[in-house]
Amino acid sequence: MPPDSGMAFVLVQHLAPDHKSMLAELLSRHTSMTVGEAEDGAPARANQIFVIPPDATLTIKRGMLRVVRPAMPRQHRWPINDFFSSLAEDQGENAVCIVLSGTGTDGTLGLRKVKEHGGFTLAQAEVDHVAMSGMPQSAAGTGLVDQVMLVEAMPARLIEHRRHMIEVASRKNGDGSRHDAAEHLSTITTLLRAAVGHDFSQYKRSTLVRRVQRRMQVLRLDTVPAFIDRLRKDPHELDLLFQDLLIGVTQFFRDPDTFETLRTTAISGMLANTGSHDTLRIWIPGCSTGEEVYSIAILLQEEMDRRRIAPKIQIFGTDIDEKAITIARAARYPKAMPGMSPARIQRWFVEDGDEYSLVRRLREMCVFSLHSVVKDPPFSKLDMISCRNLLIYMGADLQKRAMQTFHYALKPGGILFLGPSEGIVGSAGLFAALDKKHRLYQRRDTELPTHPPIGPKSAAMPPTRRARAAPTSAADDDRFDKNARSILEKYSPAYVVIDRQHEILRFSGDEAARYFELSPGPASLNLFAILRRELRPMVRAAVRKAFVERKPVVPENIVAKIEGRSHSVTVIAAPLGDNDADAGLCLIAFQDRGPVAKGAGANAEIGAADASIHAMELELQTTRTQLQAAIDEREASSEEARSTTEEYQSVNEELQSTNEELETAKEEMQSINEELQTINTELNSKNEVLTRLNSDLQNLLESTAIATIFLDRDMRIKSFTPGMVDLFHLQDVDRGRQITDIVSRLSYHDLRKDFDKVLRELGVVEHEVQIADHGKIFIMRIRPYRTIDQVIDGVVITFVDNTAHKLGEIQRTLLLQELNHRVKNALATVQSIAMQTFQTATSPEAFQQAFEARLLALANTHDLLTAGEWKGAALGDLVDAELMPYQSKGRIRWTAEGPIIQLDSKTALALAMTLHELATNAAKYGALTTPGGRVEVTWKDRMVENGRRLHLLWTEKGGPVVGKPTRQGFGTRLIAEGLAYELDGTAQLDFDPAGVRCTINVPLQRAEDG
DSSP: OOTTTSOOOEOOOOOHHHHHHHHHHHHHHHHSSEEEOOOOOOOOOOEEEOOSSOOOOEEEETTTEEEESOOOOEEEGGGGHHHHHHOOOOOOOOEEEEEESSSSSSHHHHHHHHHHTEEEEEEEEEEEEETTTTTHHHHHHHHHSEEEEGGGGGHHHHHHHHHHHHHHHBBOTSOOOTTTSSHHHHHHHHHHHHHSOOOOTTTTHHHHHHHHHHHHHHHTOOOOHHHHHHHHHHHHHHHHHHHHHHHOOOOSSHHHHHHIIIIIIIIHHHTOOOOTTTTTEEEEEEEEEHHHHHHHHHHHHHHHHTTTTOOEEEEEEEESOHHHHHHHTTTTTESSOOTOOOOHHHHHHHETTTEEEEOOOHHHEEEEEETTTTTTTOOOOOEEEEEESSSGBHHHHHHHHHHHHHHHHHEEEEEEEEEEOOOOTTTTTTTTEETTTTEEEEOOOSSSSSOOOSSSSOOOOSSSSSOOOOOHHHHHHHHHHHHHHHHTTTOOOOOEEEEOOBEEEOOOOGGGGGBOOSSSOOOOOBHHHHHHHHHHHHHHHHHHHHHHHTSBBBBEEEEEETTTTEEEEEEEEEOOOGGGGGGGGGEEEEEEEOOOOTTTTTTTTTTTHHHHHHHHHHHHHHHHHHHHHHHHHHHHHHHHHHHHHHHHHHHHHHHHHHHHHHHHHHHHHHHHHHHHHHHHHHHHHHHHHHHHHHHHHHHHHHHHOOOEEEEOTTTTTTEEEEEGGGOOOOGGGGTBGGGSOOOBSSSOHHHHHHHHHHHHHHHEEEEEEEBBBTOOOOEEEEEEOOOTTTTEHHHEEEEEEEEHHHHHHHHHHHHHHHHHHHHHHHHHHHHHHHHHHHHOOOOHHHHHHHHHHHHHHHHHHHHHHHHHSOOOHHHHHHHHHHGGOOOOBBOEEEEESOEEEEOOOHHHHHHHHHHHHHHHHHTTTTTGGSTTTTEEEEEEEEOOOOOEEEEEEEESSSSSSOOOSSSHHHHHHHHHHHHHHHOOOOEEEEETTTEEEEEEEEOOTTEEEE
């Protein structure tokens, strides 16, 4: 790294509290930058390197380093996470975090914070772009590392990153966001929607701008159009931008006081009236990697344990980030778990390497699935929804839609739990505050049901019937009054305004009441239901005619009883207005002509009129009577038709109500279907994992060829491998039977006792057992069968074939015994050779020469025996080995003829020493001293009474004249006496003048023929 990079470097490592770090001293030898331990309050100056001191927690605030001593206890000390988190909050997009090699997972959570605040993230690669195991691999596993690269390439990358940040600084607003990014957001969100299927156009613009800006910084792109061009050319970059938009801000029990309020206010209330047969349903949209889901599960389980109830719990965690859902389903987290107390970790987690795994009881409460709050059908009939830190990224319209979705999904009285920066502004009519400070709300009941804003919107239902006496607007009042006055200026009578259905829309005043009477039955404003009966026929006819002819109709002198006396009434029926709005209205006016005199009437003037006129009036009266009867009959029919119409309207209303119920049921079915799809996705994921694990387990068991059987606590067979068939007479149908009911091939009768011992002591029992019929030997181990929750649920018995090992041990014992015997024999031979050579040697040099030559011959023979694994050596090979040193210029000076005879090791050693002495004497005194001399060796074997014997003849030719020696040396004694002592054989030397001849005769009862 160049010394003037303009950046400050802070190195944070894991140190024991009492360990003095030498890192600063070591670094100062390799850089010209100032290197030193960080001090509290020191500014983080550029071109300097700060090293964390021992037993300290290092953070940064307002550009100043903060050192707190002593450090936290080891189990709570995560120095890299602590510094990265403070760096992210203090420096924002100017922060750069680099995870270098190291064990464990420290740095992973802090890196997430840096990424969330717009910083740059790197991790060390082992080779190419593969992260090193340990801390870099853990960081890269989150998917939040911008680049995984070799350490050697990091300086250039950091310098380029800083250069880019300086160049684009002038294009940023006061809040640090680029002012040229907002105008291109619609194009970017369109590309995202086409690539990943999610629409971010209604998310907050500031959030979108920051995420786009961060990706441009990573790619070192100066302009937004260049970034858009990169998105179009590189689909993978769209996925990376999508992942940046989904950075989850979550941890266990984030805001502990808020979760305590949730427990005391909401969860206690939900469980107060809940029995063991009830079901609680909870939905956590935007669950990220599942920490909040499991936090609520822990609160529920703890409260249920306190109340000693066990209702069924269903917690649905959903998100649109598939990687986050995969992590949530695995339920495995780094040991650094902020917000989780040691007591809860011990109770609800199981340690597994560098991670903690959630206990099975809690994991089975929770179901995770890909799901969008915006576009997918919601869950229904929920007791609680926890949506924290999701709404803050949405625009106002999207927040309103989400609130409608939550109101629909919750049961009456259901709980809504929001984040600290979220509220129900704009949806106060849907939720009431339980605890406004901690963002706890309760669902309100509304007059009209809410529906989830998904899919095509339903058309508005038409009104079921026209509201009778519906109030009219002020404009209608003015229009009615104006038209009525224009018509009634001449008559000024009482009047009413009706429509084509004869429904009264307006009365003129109290004077109109004289012409109406109340009828028994349902209340009605129909003109002919409340008009005086004697007026109905003439008014009905006049109204019909007025509507048909579109002109006033004025029937006169209608006699009607008003206030106890007969009055003559003139009726005026006139269409109201000529425009379309009033075309269906009619004005009915009543003009009282005064009481009718007693004795007067229709026949009052008969005496003054002509007789024919009188007759005509009578006929007219009769006709009127008949007409009245017909009208009454028609009114009765009309009443029946009206009743039928009302029945049809009632049925229509019921159908419309049923249709609304079906619409609601359809929406509920959509929610249930989404829920089933979520559960099905979860089950499919688990099924794939189980299938893969079963395949791995099956291949593992088959590859090890270890016979294994699984028994429950009652010794019943749960499962077994194929190798068990060789030990017990097992079949597939035997699963569920007790192992003691199955015939065993083993010579072992203590299975019950050992089974009980293992379950009692929870230890391992090991025995060596044997198959009775063919002697195979097995190592049997019985150990407890532990479930994932550390519950003992039987035993596992394995049988490892130990036959070969046992035979090997026997063979090894025999070999050791044989080796011991051979070593002793060899040492005895060496000792004998040394003593005899010493007795005949004339000088130390002569002793050394003779002794080394004889040891060499013995060593050569040992080489031959070793090559044959000490099973023996061929006689011909022994002869060749002893005479090979005496060949002259590649010319063979001996012949060896005879059948192939394989000698045992003892015979081979004895004969080798004899042949060595013969060859040595021939080289010193006999045929091998002259160029033309040669040696002939022949042998044969023959059967005698005591068995097979070897007859070997050594003949020397072409050498000097041989005379009988005056004394017997050691070699001659070894030839004559050695074979007799070692093999109970004979060796006869003849000193013929033409050459020495030696006849050897030894038994072959222990030799093997070739």
